[in-house]
Amino acid sequence: MVDHAGELADRVWQRYDRRERLIRYAVLLVTLMVVYWAVRDIDIFWPWVWDAPNQISSLGARMWPPDPSGLAAILNAMVETVHIATLATLLTIFVALPVSYIAAQNTTPNRFCLWLGRFILVSSRSVNTIIWALLFVAIFGPGVLAGILAIMFRSIGFIGKLMGEAIEEIDRRPVEAMEATGASKAKVIAYAIVPQVMPAFFAIVILRWDINIRESTVLGLVGAGGIGVILQGSIDTFAWPTVATILIAIVVLVLIGEAITSLLRGKVL
Numbered sequence: 001m002v003d004h005a006g007e008l009a010d011r012v013w014q015r016y017d018r019r020e021r022l023i024r025y026a027v028l029l030v031t032l033m034v035v036y037w038a039v040r041d042i043d044i045f046w047p048w049v050w051d052a053p054n055q056i057s058s059l060g061a062r063m064w065p066p067d068p069s070g071l072a073a074i075l076n077a078m079v080e081t082v083h084i085a086t087l088a089t090l091l092t093i094f095v096a097l098p099v100s101y102i103a104a105q106n107t108t109p110n111r112f113c114l115w116l117g118r119f120i121l122v123s124s125r126s127v128n129t130i131i132w133a134l135l136f137v138a139i140f141g142p143g144v145l146a147g148i149l150a151i152m153f154r155s156i157g158f159i160g161k162l163m164g165e166a167i168e169e170i171d172r173r174p175v176e177a178m179e180a181t182g183a184s185k186a187k188v189i190a191y192a193i194v195p196q197v198m199p200a201f202f203a204i205v206i207l208r209w210d211i212n213i214r215e216s217t218v219l220g221l222v223g224a225g226g227i228g229v230i231l232q233g234s235i236d237t238f239a240w241p242t243v244a245t246i247l248i249a250i251v252v253l254v255l256i257g258e259a260i261t262s263l264l265r266g267k268v269l
Contacts, residue, residue: 063243083144085213095160103164121157162200202264207261
């Protein structure tokens with residue numbers, strides 16, 4: 001019998017063999033080439049990049065100290081921003097839940113409804129909130145309504161997608177048991193599906209409300225209401241101390257929203 005102990009002792013363990021290493025090096029090389037091509041294609045003006053620290057320092061000097069003279073208007077705009085996020089989230093629920101129901105494979109009535117629901121969800125997520133805002137500003141004019149609709153149309157895809165996945169992961173046994181007793185479709189949904197997805201529903205809605213607060217702060221840059229309107233006006237008039245105050249207010253608003261959502265998640269979940 002041949003003794004292979006010496007041969008095994010001389011072997012050096014390697015995580016990848018020669019072929020795998022060549023593939024990894026090739027992927028790395030292609031990635032670097034793509035990054036280099038992308039950087040060259042976007043035509044960066046490098047002198048501005050090297051001068052950025054000086055510009056940041058100069059802008060910071062112009063912003064300090066913050067100007068609190070317009071604090072009342074800023075607070076009103078912050079409240080308006082929260083209203084935009086809250087109303088948009090509430091309206092989204094009434095649209096996203098039916099869409100998530102038909103977009104889930106285990107609850108959709110037929111294949112057409114399945115692909116219709118998924119098309120709606122993909123379309124909503126594919127368009128950025130600012131693009132939705134520009135569209136609704138063109139339709140309804142500048143104001144809060146355009147902001148609410150923009151946030152709502154963007155949120156449909158988020159809530160609908162996650163709720164659809166939650167519905168697909170439910171335990172089918174309660175559904176089959178109720179269907180075996182002859183329960184109507186509405187009762188099956190109310191007593192077999194809804195109780196299983198309620199924790200996920202609250203978690204998703206709370207998370208989306210938090211995200212909507214953040215997104216609502218920039219809608220005013222395109223005329224869709226909120227704190228962004230004052231921010232854009234201050235930037236246009238070079239009122240940098242006021243810009244600093246607005247930025248601090250936005251940070252505080254986001255932190256408050258984060259604290260509230262954390263508290264709500266702790267209570268609900």
